[in-house]
Amino acid sequence: MPCSTDVIIRVEDLVYTYNSVKALDGLTFEINRGEFVGLVGPNGSGKTTLLKCLSKLYTPQEGSIQLDGHNLRKLSQSEGAKIYAVVPSEFPMDMNISITDTVLLGRYPYLEGLWWEKERDEKIALNAMEKLNVSDFGNRKLGELSSGEKQRALIAKAIAQEAKVLLIDEPVAHLDLGYQMEIMEMLRSLSEDGVTILAAMHELNLAVKYCDKLIVLDKGKVVACGKPEDIVTQKLIEDVYGVKAIIQNIPNVGLVIIPLSTSNNGGVFDKKNSKERTTESNKTSARRGSVEA
Numbered sequence: 606m607p608c609s610t611d612v613i614i615r616v617e618d619l620v621y622t623y624n625s626v627k628a629l630d631g632l633t634f635e636i637n638r639g640e641f642v643g644l645v646g647p648n649g650s651g652k653t654t655l656l657k658c659l660s661k662l663y664t665p666q667e668g669s670i671q672l673d674g675h676n677l678r679k680l681s682q683s684e685g686a687k688i689y690a691v692v693p694s695e696f697p698m699d700m701n702i703s704i705t706d707t708v709l710l711g712r713y714p715y716l717e718g719l720w721w722e723k724e725r726d727e728k729i730a731l732n733a734m735e736k737l738n739v740s741d742f743g744n745r746k747l748g749e750l751s752s753g754e755k756q757r758a759l760i761a762k763a764i765a766q767e768a769k770v771l772l773i774d775e776p777v778a779h780l781d782l783g784y785q786m787e788i789m790e791m792l793r794s795l796s797e798d799g800v801t802i803l804a805a806m807h808e809l810n811l812a813v814k815y816c817d818k819l820i821v822l823d824k825g826k827v828v829a830c831g832k833p834e835d836i837v838t839q840k841l842i843e844d845v846y847g848v849k850a851i852i853q854n855i856p857n858v859g860l861v862i863i864p865l866s867t868s869n870n871g872g873v874f875d876k877k878n879s880k881e882r883t884t885e886s887n888k889t890s891a892r893r894g895s896v897e898a
């Protein structure tokens with residue numbers, strides 16, 4: 606079924622299971638073209654797994670993904686690379702490749718047969734490097750950069766790819782406050798230019814400030830989806846994170862989440878443990894516990 610013109614990502618009844626862990630448990634949602642969407646939820650709620658399914662690294666056992674009107678399963682790698690670019694949260698530390706070459710790799714889907722970039726490709730890569738403020742270390746190797754510098758270089762590569770959809774896992778996790786805001790502002794302006802962005806993140810205040818929409822995952826399910834001001838409530842934060850918080854909508858500032866305390870004395874770990882899914886690792890630790898006891 607083709608997407609309507611506004612919907613660029615349509616996910617229906619998605620299930621992904623690692624051995625015995627059901628990481629995604631029947632997800633259904635839609636994202637419109639040009640939306641900046643924050644994918645939030647506690648550790649282990651399924652954010653990375655979802656991004657890996659959307660970027661074809663993982664094949665879901667059930668459900669369907671439509672990307673820009675195409676069934677994702679039927680897209681070839683090069684067709685896919687013109688639609689979506691991926692910035693993973695983890696990358697090899699010992700990459701012996703310069704930043705300029707890394708960013709130029711973003712042009713790979715557009716090369717026609719030969720491994721020689723055209724002037725236009727170089728220009729696009731250099732522009733992306735300037736945007737992300739990584740031009741000064743273009744000759745340095747990826748493995749020599751700090752986590753934040755590397756993060757910016759990888760976002761530059763994704764931007765050079767000129768994809769319609771950017772799938773980013775924790776775009777600001779390694780960045781200082783100034784760069785966190787700059788990256789969010791840059792992603793915001795990309796989305797205003799029509800690029801669709803799905804960013805998994807833990808920084809809730811940045812997500813509510815910059816994102817058009819949040820998708821909140823908990824235990825592999827979508828528990829809320831909509832504009833931040835419509836869905837972020839004290840109850841949601843307590844139910845999902847086990848944290849009591851004040852939510853304020855400050856004039857000229859917007860929504861602000863002020864965490865106060867965990868919901869009970871044992872806090873978030875008690876809450877999480879009581880909700881933990883049955884996993885092989887649980888069974889293993891239970892077995893280990895009984896041997897050690």
Ligand SMILES: Nc1ncnc2c1ncn2[C@@H]1O[C@H](COP(=O)(O)OP(=O)(O)OP(=O)(O)O)[C@@H](O)[C@H]1O
Pocket residue numbers: 623624626627628646647648649650651652653654655
């Ligand atoms: N390679 C794997 N093998 C088995 N289970 C996995 C694997 N990767 C993730 N999981 C499990 O799948 C669930 C979802 O993990 P995922 O990494 O998608 O969560 P996340 O929301 O990205 O968490 P975080 O915020 O910590 O990055 C978790 O229960 C996790 O333990």
Ligand SMILES: [Mg+2]
Pocket residue numbers: 652653654694774805
């Ligand atoms: Mg993750």
